[in-house]
Amino acid sequence: MTNDNALMVESTISLLLLLIQVPATAILFSRLLKGPRRLAPIEPQQPTLELLGKVSVVVPTLNEALRISPLLAGLSQQSYEVREIIVVDSKSSDGTPDLVKATQQKDPRFRVMTDDPLPSGWVGRPWALHNGFLFSSEGSQWFLGLDADIQPHPGLVAGLVKTAEAQGYDLVSLSPQFILKYPGECWLQPALLMTLLYRFDPAGINTEQPERVMANGQCFLCRRSVLAAVGGYSSASGSFCDDVTLARNIAVQGYKVGFLDGAKVLKVRMYEGAMETWKEWGRSLDLKDATSRSQLWGDLWLLTSVQGLPLLIVLTFLLISPPHSYSLQTGLIASLPTPPLLLLGLNLFLVVIRFAMLIAIAPSYDRKSAKGGWLFWLSPLADPLAVLRIFLSAFRKPREWRGRKYSGEL
Template sequence: MRPLTVAQAVAAAAVAMRLARGRDRPAPLQPGSSGPAGEPVSVVIPARDEESRIEGCVAPLLADPAVGEVIVVDDESRDGTAELAGRLGATVVAGAPLPDGWVGKQWALHQGVRAAVGPVVVLLDADTRPKAGLCAELAALLDAYDLVSAGPRFVCGGPVEQALHASLLATLVYRFGPIGPSATSADRLLVNGQCLAFRKARMVEVDGFARVRRHLTDDVALGRSLARDGWRVAFRDAGALLEVDMHESVADVWRQWGRSISLRDVTSAARQAGDLGVVWLTTALPVLRLAAGRPGPLDLALLAQRFLLLVALRKSYVRPGVGLVVSPLLDVVAAVRLTWSALLPTRTWRGRHYGCAAVRPGGRPGRPVRSAAR
């Protein structure tokens, strides 16, 4: 048996084991399942040049009875983000200048969490569209967990955008398994920084955002750091309660996913190589061999498995369509983007340039610091 065939078989077995964990997925979050929130919830939204999207996030939160306050941290926006958020009724915190050694989002969250009044804090990105009941369900999970993350349904602007998005999303599933089941170790844990919930007192005590101040993949860095310290971390499907419209075009999907898709700054070089191998061998290679008219039995089995995954991925999209159906045909493109992200990582984000430390392979989050950033 040729070495490439052996390697593909090993990669296929690893993927099959990861996908099988989906049988243990908890039920998706549903509105009203846990009743009203027992404690006031403070929602913190970091925002930099989000005038066109901030209303869709803030307005439903202000109407949610579980939400005691909505804090928008204006991260030195160059548009009317702060003015619009204030007119809507949110509390606007003017972000202080970014200190050396910090990535912008973490600095904004660091300030916003400290400004929060409620004992429970929910973090949302400005491009999220929360629905009534989301914050109450997240707060209820904090009786059993210390950090809760939620996966949304995605809004895509057209079939090509959806196809590329779904293909990139599949690389995460093949590397880490589906949303819900507990990670095999802290080093393989995923969370979604678009939506996080925790108790303020504990996060302030451990100075969580200072730990991950240098990371561009800040959400996963935070989750893994806290999990290593014994925090109970949950990642739940909240598609019925949360939507995200984060991309403006196909080019935007390519650019934004490229920033973090490889998880370069929180993954060792050896593990990255293994993850790339799995994706190329189980998704890209079967498509290439099919295009060449030379698929083997294992290639056909992997292609069948990939198309079966579409059934599960349907629930990840507000309007699943033809783009989702044809997304496996873009798996070679997704593998190229993943490899590019690992080898030539993005260091510029939202008009700011960060140094090598923000993308250094395998960098582990540090401990709390005492500095001007406090």
């Protein structure tokens, strides 16, 4: 191929990539610009008398004995705003109910119940939460769903309820501070998290479009009257991302839904190592159960354009691009035609944004006891892998979750 032909091919490919990436970059930039307007992170607060007995806490469990103890201890430190703490156990075989009963001896607000057999069309987690909601006191004004791996700080519930009431939320969930321990997850987990941050508005921004609402079921506060009005968790019965599905269904009904930064009030230890993070968290991040097919394809295009491709394109220019493109004396671009030059500039810009985002999310991670915690700063190198994970899960329905197998009826 002649030099002129090579330049023409390079320019054509660059133009095609620019057509794909420029609109996606504009969308990403419009979302990131909302960051300065977001609400401040939730702070722990002391309860006041008007909060007395306002909240029923429900925790779904299935073989959580190895990680539920910090949650039980943290919930015991919540004050009189918590009326009851209902642990809905799905026939654990590892002694999880015994740990709850031991805590109940010290704190009578705790109760443990076993949910009914899982009906056809239901996923285990929403079924357990639905049973807990039906079993909870009608005297409570708020329903708070918490996952067993959450580590709540004192003042979490009071701060959450006060913020929800002050802001007029009917439903509000929190993003936690993630605890990292092993090198692989320090590298992979932030890249997977970034797939969410790139698709949705920042935590603390009131999203106006119901289909773009984000939620986190690890800490999920909803007015009891609103949850009753939508039939509890029945509208998210078959969803593996029931939190987002339910939040969007509630937003469609005209209720105010919020997603806030909770890094100062709760931590979470989700998965042990990179492989478990890849398998368990990665297969729900696509949010396909709460998303239309067109929106899913749009999100895949966006992630590919602004997260999956930039580093690959920059490395391609540096390592594979023909020698005519560079000045060997200065190391600077010397004679790139305009389209390749624009493409390189755009992707360098996207890489800079990615590292800036890494700095921004650093407070969302507890790396104090992590082995290889420095790999967190190299997590942008895992971006193509993270985007690939979303593709792999986007078109495949899970058949096993947390040790439970599901039929093809879901």
